[in-house]
Amino acid sequence: MINLDYKDGKSLHEQIEKGFRELIINKILVKDEQLPSVRELSISLTVNPNTVQRAYKQLEQDGFIYSVKGKGSFVAAVSDALADKRLEELYDALTLAAKELAFLGEDEETLKNVIRNIYSEKEGAL
DSSP states (O other): OOOOOTTSSSOHHHHHHHHHHHHHHTTSSOTTOBOOOHHHHHHHHTOOHHHHHHHHHHHHHTTSEEEETTTEEEEOOOOHHHHHHHHHHHHHHHHHHHHHHHHTTOOHHHHHHHHHHHHHHHHHHO
């Protein structure tokens, strides 16, 4: 489900968070699907439960999951407000990345090809 890279510069909780984001974005985990408990996931990944809890807390703050007391954590529905906020954040990040790529000498066509490939992969998955 989620693989951790101990050589990666990102912290373990960030890797767990990123892993779940990708699973949700790619619709591998769907609305109202239950996530593993903090204890289950910490055992399977051999990490401290606080690490998993921190990742879950951030995912909940970002609107990707919700918690039900005594039941666990579940994949959240995407709200319009959340989607708009997240789109703005992503476009800001994309703009910054594109400016940096241009600064480093990457040509426009290369960037366009990267975006085309992403959409081609998405259509191929459907």
